[in-house]
Amino acid sequence: MTQYSYSRVSLFNDCPYHFKLKYIDRLTEIQDLTNAANPLIIGHALHSGIEHDVETAINEYYNAFPVLTDAIVEEALKLEILIPKVKEFLNQFEGFEFIHEYKIDHPNYVGYVDLILKAPDDTCMVVDFKYSNNVKNYLDSGQLHIYKDYLEQDGFDVKRLAYLFVPKTSIKQKKDEDLFHFRKRIVETVEASALQFVPIEFNEMETVYFQNNIREIEDSKDFSKRNKSGKCFSCNPRFKPNYLEAIQDEKGEILMALPKNERRERKIDTKPDFWIYADSYVGKSTFVDKFPNVLFLNTDGNTDNTTAPVIRIKDQVTKKGRITERKLAWDVFLDAIHDLETEENDFEAVALDLVEDLRDHCRVYVFDKNGWEHESDGGYGKGWDKVKLEFNNAIKRLKALGYQVIYISKEIATEITLKGGGKRTTFKPNVDDKTANFLTGTVDLTLRAYVNSDDERFLQLKKQQNVFGGGRYDWQVDTIPLEYDAFIEELKAAQEGKGTKEKDKPKRERKKDKESVIKVEDEDGVTITVEEPPAEEEKPKRERRSRKSAEETESEEKPKRQRRSRKPVEDDTPPGEEDSPKDKEEDKPTRTRRTRRNRG
Structure with a gap:
């Protein structure tokens, strides 16, 4: 029997075609990960913050x-303010059980x-959180009414239904506004916003x-039938979905449905589709060359260090008498x-x-086909x-x-500004964000390769927040040597849910490698990867200390961090860099009382 959800039935009512x-x-x-305000x-x-805490x-x-x-970072700023607001509102239900x-x-x-x-007398109130300003649209929804009917079948005594609307702030940076003042304006706007608690009356007809x-x-x-209700977002060209298994036109219409790839499904997949990127001369192509029966579609001509068959993707120019014909590189790729x-191969x-x-x-x-010089x-x-x-x-x-598809890219480093004003370097493939969003949605994992100060090459497996990547695997180690056998x-091990045995583990980064690639958590709670430049001279070897003594020394030397509180928004201090009241009192100079002299 098919299990129906409210959203599933609602989509049918709105648009049977997209249903x-x-x-x-x-x-x-393919999910849109270029939108920081992605609703899902x-x-x-x-919800996670309301159930647990802001940090989670x-x-x-x-x-x-x-x-x-x-x-x-700016959307996270909003969450840091909104989640405590919701928790403060829920404090009025002291003595209730929160499920x-x-x-x-x-x-x-x-x-x-x-x-x-759930109240002490076992009566219940159902609350649905909505991150939206469109209160009216949700009041006509039958979702909570259906919840009540099914919850009562589960033994809950539901007496009240309500929505808690969390205000959504969508302001844009002005042309003459710097990032600091824009973020300050975000904080002021979100702090001034208010939650809306809207009780609703139960309607048994909704079920x-x-x-x-x-x-x-x-x-x-x-x-x-399409867009029966006029509310189908997928029918709007602005929000048209991008389907992996369909060839679509400019309006999102499906021109041809592609067959699903069922051939490579298995319990342990050793041939995942992936995207690897790195700086020049790290060895990304050499690494991919080790995969069995791989065909390279190469664009840059750097094939000296690879042995696999290659099709060069470049413009092909031929002369027939006085006539010169040019076949564009994209045509060569489409022919491949x-x-x-159509052709059998191994x-x-x-x-x-x-x-x-x-x-x-x-x-x-596309420019040549349409006679353009630019997309505009x-x-x-x-x-x-x-x-x-x-x-x-x-x-x-x-x-x-059905082939294993591997993308290879060069790396670019960019800087972002964290909430406290600090700068962080991020690493990502050398493509625009929308193309990157599409490509990462078509592979199982995205990986970054790098070389350390000792000219040793590694592959970063676990996700870091300042390194573009991710995937569907539960990696047991952070990094491995950039070697095919170690990767497989x-x-x-990631798919079996356990790490490799110690004796079988490939060589990992030595301790000195971690001096050049360091993972730290900054004051904003962001886990980052920092690469230090190679040392000019070899440092003398340090004396070996036992782990116990090292831990004791660290605990003695490491000062305790003090909690900081937010200053009023009228101050020009960047959000997240405020001093505590205690610090302000310590820095405040002592005032001396002066006596007034008699004049004359």
Whole structure:
């Protein structure tokens, strides 16, 4: 029996067409991780903070994105203010039992209740959190009414239903406003905002309507109707979903559904699709060359250190008499995909080296096809869409063939500003954010390779907040040598849920390696990777100390951190760098009383 959720039935009521794509065809929608205010991620972080604490919420929020950006830091600033507001509001229910994220699990229904407040007399109030300013839209929802019916079947005595609306602040930085004053304005605006607690009256007919909708879904054979209610976001070109298994046009229409890749599903996957990036001369292509039966689609001509077969992706110029013909590099790439689709071969993996060059070749192809010099020549937003769709659809075709797909990119380092004003270096692939969001949504993991001061090469597995990356594996170690055998060994261990045995472990970074690659947590709670430049001279060896004595020395020398409190927003101090009241009193000079002299 199919389990229906409220959101599932609501999508059918809004748009049967997109209901079919999501729940019947089960197309994979690539999540937009370029939007720091992604509703799903923000909502999850907000609920986590209400149930646990701000630190847990911010950490989960940061880790939901491939890499930190200024916009992500700004959304975290809002959460740091809003979560304590919600907790303060809930303090009035002292003596109640708080049941967070309760799962309603029935044969025909599944749902998650944000909060059940159970009074000492066992009566309950159901509270649903909404991070929105559109109060009116939710008051017509039947969600809480359906929760009440199913919760009572689970033995809860539900007497009250209510929404708690958490205000959403969406202000933009002014052209003449620097980052510091913009963030100060964010803090002032969020602190001035107020929660809205809205009780609602139970309507028993909502459950009847819900059951009727389920019967309508099960009896339906035609799902072609679109946007019946006029509320379907997916029908709006601005919010059109990007499906991994479909070739789409500029309006998001599906031109061709690609077959799902079922060939490589297995318990232990040693051939995941992945994206590796690094600085020049680190050895990323050499590492990929060790994979069995790999075909390189190479753009930069650097193939001296690889032995696998190569197809050069470059413009091909031929002369026929006085006529010169040019075949663009993107056409060569499309021909390569066509050959892989139609010709039998024994390749198991396809490596795109470098993927950012392919993106540029795609731009040139679209410009040449439309007679443009820039995307803006195609009209507002249309030029960018044409390039994006041309590139995305070609990658989807390649993905649908069932090969292990490997992207190779160079690395760029950028700086972001944390909430306290400190600067942090971030590392990410050398492509624009929207392309990076698409590519990372088509692979199982994204990895960064680097070289330390001793010219030893490593692969970073575990996610760091200032390093673009992530994946679907529970890595047991942070880094491994940039070697194929070490990677496969840790890949198996990550899927088995246990680390490799000590005697079988590949060589890890020595202690001195950690001097050049350090992971620290800064004052803003952000875990970062810091690379130090190589030392000019070899330092003398330090005397070996026992672990116990070293720990005792550290505990003696490490000063205790003092808690800091936020100063009033009228002050020009950057948010997050305020002094405590105690510090202010210590710094305040002592005033001396002066006596007034008699004049004359």
